[in-house]
Amino acid sequence: MTDKPVKGVKRFFVTGNEVVAWAALAAEADIMYGYPITPQNEIMHYWTRLAPKYGRKFLQTEDEISAGFTTCGGVLSGARAFTATAGPGNTLMQEAMSMAEMMSIPTVVAVMQRGGPSTATVIYSQQEVTMTCFGGNGEGLRIVYSTGSHQELYDYTIKAFNTAWKYRIPTFILGDGYQAKMREPVIMYDPAEKGINMVPTEKILGAPGMPGVDRDPQHLQNTYNTEEELYEVVNQLVERYWKAAPEIVEHEEFQCQDAETIIVAHGVVTRAAQAAVDELRAQGKKVGHFRPITLRPFPKEAMKKAIQNAKEIIVVESAQGQLDKIVKSEIYEAKVPITGYFRPGMGITAEEIVEFINQRG
Amino acid sequence: MALVPNMPQVWRQETKPHKFCPGCGHGLVLKTLGECIDELGIQDRVIFGCDIGCSLLSYDFFNVDTVQTHHGRTTPVLTGIKRARPDRICIAYMGDGGGYAIGSQHLVNAASRNEKITVLLANNCNYGMTGGQMAPTTLPGMKTETSPYGRDVEQTGNPTQGPEMVAAITPENAYVARGTIANLRQLKRMIKKALETQINGVGFSFVEALSACPTNWRTNAKDTWHFVEKEMTQYFKVGEKKVPPEKEEQ
Incomplete structure (x- = not known):
């Protein structure tokens, strides 16, 4: 070893x-x-x-x-x-x-x-x-x-x-x-x-034993002949996925509770968003930040709670609205206006976010 | 009592009769492969992978662990398995489209790296499952759905010489051959040598089998056989192209 x-x-x-x-x-x-x-x-x-x-x-x-x-x-x-x-x-x-x-x-x-x-x-x-x-x-x-x-x-x-x-x-x-x-x-x-134990792997192919004698052979396919056959397989996958999703979703919140404006950002941009919240709070503005850690599955329920008292959502990302699209579909019922600050392929600083929000008044 | 022909022990009886068209060459190639697996006693070590195209219909053919992949991607999937578990005997099964067109980069690079896997490729001069389009192996002048006036070599090139290409880029200890369903004993010797090359861990092994597609060729039994034996062999020379040292066929 x-x-x-x-x-x-x-x-x-x-x-x-x-x-x-x-x-x-x-x-x-x-x-x-x-x-x-x-x-x-x-x-x-x-x-x-x-x-x-x-x-x-x-x-x-x-x-x-x-x-x-x-x-x-x-x-x-x-x-x-x-x-x-x-x-x-x-x-x-x-x-x-x-x-x-x-x-x-x-x-x-x-x-x-x-x-x-x-x-x-x-x-x-x-x-x-x-x-x-x-x-x-x-x-x-x-x-x-x-x-x-x-x-x-x-x-x-x-x-x-x-x-x-x-x-x-x-x-x-x-x-x-x-x-x-x-x-x-x-x-x-x-x-x-x-205290983190690694989940054991499994020999999905090539497990011990003589296939067809000691055990069934593994015949893994991804091709199906009929609509019904495929439908059943995909349904099982979808069901399994959404059953697991509540255990998988992760997020972070920064001063969302009383926030009127909530910045939504993910990845490295969360750091600019967190700093922007601190700065805007220091200026007396009720701003919070919601950060999905899992983009898929999306922490939808957590986000709905976080934006309960919000008057607006600002999605900040280094893309032309890719997170924005996910957010809009996930919290469709929320009826909170969503504005995007999109900088495709560009880094985003806290100062930019502060300026963008302040300019909006 | 009807006489039942002997089938390889590794055949999965529950999935027979197999799913290929009457007269298709896949059954013969797979029967030959099955006999080799039996004789080498490697059933519990084989991982079989099949491509997209008609070859995918072999996904439940044998009592061996099998994965059906995407078009052209059987070579990398089996390479991935072999690299992680060198004790397995990895066989990648595909057609000429999968090996010479969409997956040609994988075949070339697996061969160049001398991956210790066996690639078995059925060459039937067309894309069978999608309805008989021109393949890299379509013969000059041959009519297909995408060469309805006959393959024009000026526009589309000449038939791909797979084993010749693989032989040119593999090191000395690889095994490369072209067999045919018209000579199953020879094909069996080739597949067996290919598998032995892998079992001995010496190098990449590749066998192309000239095969038949009467459905898309629109040929009867006699014409099918004539095409395999007389037409295809004008362009595709049957024989061993590269044999690991001291293992040449007598």
Whole structure:
């Protein structure tokens, strides 16, 4: 038995990509399949340096289609397998993720969002929200954690493996180029020391015994002949998903109780939103902030409660209304006016948010 | 009492008769594969993967763990399994569209990396399940739904030479061959060698089997056989293209 990669509890000052690699090691991930794309490359760089020391594996594939499908294969064989991607790579990976959705394959994917559409920038955006939540030809039966700090990258990468394997739902850690590339303090720990037990994996294919003799063979299909057959399968998937959803949803609230204006933001933008709330409160304005951590499933009930007394909602995001679209569909009944502050592919500061809200009077 | 032909032990009786069209070559290729699995005694170690297209109809064919994937993606799925669990015998089954068109990057790169998997590809010169469109392997002048006046090689190129390509890009210890349903004993020797190459952990193994599609070819039994034996072999030369050292067929 090789040593545990992370022992005890230690403080580091590192990039987010490095954090994800360490977290995957700490989470006992067996294998990473990956293809280079900025800004997620260093996840692979650190993994390839560290993995052999702890008996873990890596395969560099020919493209993200292959990275997605090899990850599906690894998971089916019972490995805690993951991959990482961004932008156009995320686009290619959606094909495999729709198979994961259909066949309940607990894949884990770290996405470090870059500018879009197309090749765009290698820097930063929040423009992969729609694709990560609803990509592929499917029904969005995924779990998407939108992280806002290096600590969360560590915590939620570990959690993603457990959520994926517990519920058998493909799970994403949705970061971005800022989180990927910047350095900040993070506390790394051995999950066991925090009472986090890794959910055991299962050899979905290749379990012990002679198939057809000791046990039935696994015949996994994603093709169906009739509408009724497919309908039944999808209904089961949908039912299972929404049954699990209340246990999965996560959010944070900042001074929402008496807030007249509520800023809704996710990912790294929550930091600007939190600072904006402090500043606007200091100016005597009743402003709060609601932050969904799971973008899919969305913490709908929590948000409805949080906005009970609100007179307006401001959705702030580094995209042209991708979170906005989700918010509007989730709280349709609320009748609170929603305004967007959209900066596709641009970073957002607290000052901008303060100015935007103050200009509205 | 009617005589029942011997079928491989690994065949799943509950799913027979199989789902392929009468006269289709898939059943013959799969029967041959089944015999090899029996003789090598690897049933409990095999993971079988099938593509989209007619090959997907083999998803419940054998008493072995099976995954049906997307078009062209069987190679990476089986590669992923093999990398995670090298003790499994991973067989990727596909048609010529899956291997040479939509999944060609996966075939090329799995071959280049010398992945220790076996790719078994049925070449029937067209896209069968979607209704008989032109494939990379469609013969020059051959009529299909998307080449109704015959394949024009000036516009669409010549038939893909799969095993020749794979042989050119694999290292010496790979096994590459083209067999045919017209010679099942030879095809069986090839598939067996391919599987042995994987079992011995020496390299990538690839067998293309010339197959038949009477439904889309619109041929009767006699013409089907003529096409497989006489027409296809003008472009697709049957034989071993690469054999791991000291294992050449006598």
